[in-house]
Amino acid sequence: MFRFLYSDIINWTAQFVTRTIESTTPERTEAPEPETPLERLEASVPGVLDFRGRKRTKSRGKSKGNRKWDKFDAITWHQTAVYFEDPETCLNMPVHAVIMPDGRVVLLHNPTTIMWHAHALNRKSIGIEIACMAEGIEGNNNTRNIPRKINPLTGKNWTKAEWLRKKPTMEATDAQIASALALARYYAELTEENEGSIAYQHTHRQGHSSRTADPGSRIFQKIVEPSSAELKHTIRYNWKRKSGNPIPKKWSDKAKARYNWRYD
Ligand SMILES: [Zn+2]
Secondary structure (H helix, E strand, C coil), X not given: CHHHHHHHHHHHHHHHHHHHHHHHCCCCCCXXXXXXXXXXXXXXXXXXXXXXXXXXXXXXXXCCCECCHHHCCEEEEEECCCCCCCHHHHCCCCCCXXXXXXXXXXXXXXXXXXXXXXXXXXXXXXXXXXXXXXECCCCCHHHECCCCCECCCCCCECCHHHHHHHCCCEXXXXXXXXXXXXXXXXXXXXXXXXXXXXXXXXXXXXXXXXHCCCCCHHHHHHHHHHHHHHHCCECCCCXXXXXXXXXXXXXXXXXXXXXXXXXX
């Protein structure tokens, strides 16, 4: 009887100790390590909205053809020059991805889809838009890209001053900058996985004369230069295609070109 009690006590004690250890050990609830480029992107930005399979309602948002993974070699950066917070606004944008002001990434098309986003740079690059109204040279709102639009009250175009009053400058947010770096990483990994490779990062400015301020000095300095350094992509500072303009020295000490005839 004595022995019976003794062994029971040992058993109870053992069970109690086991239960106590179990109840004080934190449960393993961490997500598994992301394995694909998309999973890694999702893990590093506030959200990914995947519109790639959705039907477009305007022709500008539709594919302009397909290319193989080894037929493009660059990322081209843009600013939208209009401000919006609803991701649905992106549906018909002729570009591969848009980064929202809160840092969410909207994927619109695969890199193998040709989109008309950057004039002379379309065929060989992936286009990324940062949703903002950035200045061509940060701190100078005269270097904003001002759209032409009729003022319904006067029947005339809004003047530049009216525009700047109505739509104050909205530079890229810190969340957009962080997501842009993650998105460039995603495209680099995805392209490599499919036996292509990205060698360059361009700006829309380099592809057309009408895009002097696209994407602007802040995006160039906070996104294009750091991302290129990280991913070992080349920025061709003194290069342009067709009517485009090279990177201006107002954006980087490594550049030689003027911003335009007005703002050196
Ligand atoms: Zn652009």
